[in-house]
Amino acid sequence: MDAGHLAVMFAGSVARHGELPATRVRVDGEFVVQTYAELGAQVRQLAARLIDRGLAPGDRVAIFSTNRPEWSLADLACATAALVSVPLYPTSTPEQVRHIIRDAGATVAFVAGQAEIDKLTEAGLDDVAVISFDELDGVTGLSDELAAAPSDFTAVEERLAAARADDLATIIYTSGTTGEPKGVMLTHRGFTHQVAVLNRYFTITPKDSSLCFLPLSHALERAWTYVVLADGCLNTYVPDPRTVAEMMVAAKPTLLASVPRLFEKVFITAQEKVADSPLKKRILAWALRTGSAYHDVLRAGKHPAPLLTLKLKIADKLALGAVRDAMGGPKVVLACGGAPLRTEIEEFFYGCGLLVLQGYGLTEASPLVTFPSSASIRFGTVGKVMDGGELRVSDSGQIEYRGPNLMTGYWGKPEETATTIVDGWLQTGDVGTLDEDGFLQITDRIKNLIVTSNGKNVAPAPIEGLLASDPLFEYTLVLGDNRPYLTLLVAPSLPHLEDIAHQLQVSWSKREELLNNQQVLDEIRRRVSELTAKLPKHEQIRDLRLLIEGFTQENGLLTPSLKVKRREVEQRFSALVEDMYNRAGKFLKR
Template identity: 55%
Template sequence: MSNHVVERVRRVIDEHGHRTATRIREGEGWRTQTYAEFGEQVRRVGQGLLDLGVEPGGRVGIFQGNRPEWSEIDLGAGTVRAVPVPLYATSTPEQIEHIAADSGLTVMFVGNKSEAERVLEVFDALPALQHVVIVKPYGGMPAPLRSYADFLAEPTPAVEERFEAATGDDLASIIYTSGTTGSPKGVMLQHKAFVMQSDALDQFFDISADDESLCFLPLSHALERAWTYVVLMHGCMNTYVENARTVAEQMVLAEPSMMVSVPKLYETVYTTAHQKAAASPLKRRIFAWALKIGRHNQYAFRAGRTPSAALRAKLRVADKLVLSSVRAALGGSKKILACGGAPLRPEIEEFFASVGLPILQGYGLTEASPLVSFNAPDDFKENTVGKVLPGGELRIGEFGEILYKGPNVMLGYWNNQEATDELIKDGWLHTGDVGYVDTDGFLIITDRLKDIIVTLGGKNVAPQPIEGLILADPLFEHAVLLGDNRPFVTLLVKPSLPAVEELAKRFSWPGEMKDWVNSSELLDELRRRVDELTARLPSQERPKETTVLDEEFTMDNGLLTPTLKVRRREVEKRFRHLVDEMYARLEKARRGD
């Protein structure tokens, strides 16, 4: 049973019971619990589920933001061999109904009133769902709801009897994919897959019980879930961030030594640092100089050399003036600063390395639990997503598609053998991503297979590298290249409002933000910069027209995934009228009308 997540965490509880396991900000202080206390809560959850009649393999939903209770419920379900089914805290009643019905949930854990009300809206349509447990009860709760405190039960020997039959082959979770096309599918992941990944990381990283991590990506997503297992299986302290919008202040308060994030956080820190430096010509010069000194020190270390005494002396000055303040914004130095979920732009990777916070990129997908490849401190290469996970294999298939085989590949899609057979062929997981393995064995992702644009002229255009070029300019917050089955490619952009405000002040534009965003002056500036940034690209890859969007991209409005990637198809659909107008204008101009 050593390849079962709960068994691994139990070992930590036995060895480090006195250490702090979980922490969450409440008011002006922290609410903490030790590993011994955490273990007791896990067993009480297990007993509570037994009391509700949950059988081995029974599915229980977890629908709340990141809190210690999330992990208590997760591991408590695993203890009695039940299968947790996470739902994103942003899920709509329609999404809840689909996931609950498809997986056959009998128990649903919710965080607060908002989540409870969305479940209750579809409760009558879900006959299998018998119990709804709320972590934060409120006054006047309707009958189906009961509080988490009332649900928890004193453990009996029945909990241990149930756990004795647990194996690594048990399902650790059914995670529903975000469903960029069609209805979300339930990915079945086993305990042994998560344990295998943690053991693989131990070959390259020195993670100890003295380390602390910040848990702010949604636990309902495979990346944060798998990483939290690693944290808890090593006896580290995990700080839970319930509201991801507070992550900037929480990083500073928590000062974690380890953190896994998606590119959006690093992009925000990068943009903010550059905006502060732009306040005056002197600040810009000092900032650029400090980054150059930091970069040259990194080059020396990577080449296996000790930087010269002169360079080290300059680094001390650069650190005092600039670099240390960037590290402080992320809560200080890091033993592990990882990135996954989407490509990280090269200039951002270089920026963080220069300030002494090298980011280790990795790659994966939910169907691989989710790890496929990663960079390690002593075995990394910039602008790659690292080498394949030990125990896994990579192959490049038709159209450059990345194929993966390994013990952490999903068992299949829940109740959907047809979709499983489409994705896994002869044991190889077809990732849908395009890339190649370089001569040193590092994986490089070039694009999503389904995102490749094929113009009317038959030209294949990979949008992500082009969008990356454009997003290197801080004036652009989002950039979406279009042109599938069209005569040429065009661009939709969402400008960065702080950068727009700075431009407006510099050029004395009249009015206020809403006027500036829709102004011809801003559009001209955006087009000029797009032309400049893409000037060296082949003709078929250069956008022929740019249109400005003034709507925010959020998870709530469906334009961003839970890992903050842009939903390209949704953007194209939402702004279809603007896209059609753009191509109509270009066609009219071509005809000379």
């Protein structure tokens, strides 16, 4: 058996941690817990059943479900049976489901329940064998498959004996902000190498627990779950990500991997609570300064002075403790990835006693490329390259990476693979810089860079990050490629939009009326001008439009990692965009 294989790694964890809790999920208000021994036994049973179904090594099996313990059960069973799992996002449309399953050639699909079965039917995939996690009349259930598993595990043992770290583990179809999803082929070694590296830098023990709320079909949550299960920790699954705030408090995880949106919401909520009182603002600012000073001393390896310790206790009672409580308490690892996190938010959580470790990765790298350790962190960067990997920045500014966790290529797309991996180096499509100490800073996606008709290069992400500091701007999109100046589309926070209208004493019967109200627009333009006042002239916003339709995964304007799909937004609202540029001369008031 190859220790670099996921199934072998998990079997070792089961042997070491058998009686410890492995998974839990809240059902009807109560946690349902499964031990490592119980999970391990079901993994072997399901693997035996999949082999008994006639699935050969390398066959593809789809997993189409929200986060739940059965997701990991199906995934680990596939690994144990030498099969290749193909995850689908719960929010996938029937068209996306059809493309992925047909492209991958999956013949079996694990699904959460009826909603996923309906999509398979609408997609015309009646020839795919369905196994439902939910018990449904007339549908083969997971419990049926476990009951039908052969008692002889010889076939399972034979496949484990033949398992190799370089075997294909999964094909993850990139959600992407542009273009048709491509199947990224990742090996077992890609994931297990990351587990080994992270365990060199972080002390994660079976006493720790994690909250699994990002989609498991996303490479970040998937890879992090392997870390959690390899180290004998408890993984709490969150089927509905809308309940994450509630679940953080209920589960009190000591480990958490998230995308920036969660941290942004907590930050904005804290700012809103003090917005109506200058005194409360000063208290929060003092508390954050105190917390930062205290933790600076600790990070320097020194003991805080008694007076500073006393100040911290006061700051905790006044403000900081409430933020930590909202995040479910102290954290051993609090990771952030998927998109850049603003430095002011990193500093905010640091002051609260929560060190956010912002890393960088891509699905094509399984996904880890860089990360900071608790002992080596620099705000505004995404850490240093992972052990065993190499990083460089090309003359054009593109970040390039190679390492043992790199994909073997795109499924069935050798030409696209050849343009993405050049001489062994992954062309990430991201622009960034490396400082003299090896810390990486991300600027933007190459495809997102705007070149105005005046020849000015603009990275929109930093501008959008500035605007995000105002809770009004829930999502923004800076435009201006091959145009004379920049404009802005705003999907506002509707409650904040209404607050502005109330403050301005504007009356309305429908929210849509606020989109074109001159007083409201003037106030929003004032805020944009104020937030971007220090930017160079060519990075100033010259006009904007409000959108009543928000950006969501359901309407196809957000990726599962909550990044805006720029092309889709521009196409959806092309009439508004053209209107802005046709009204030349109507610029923002300076």
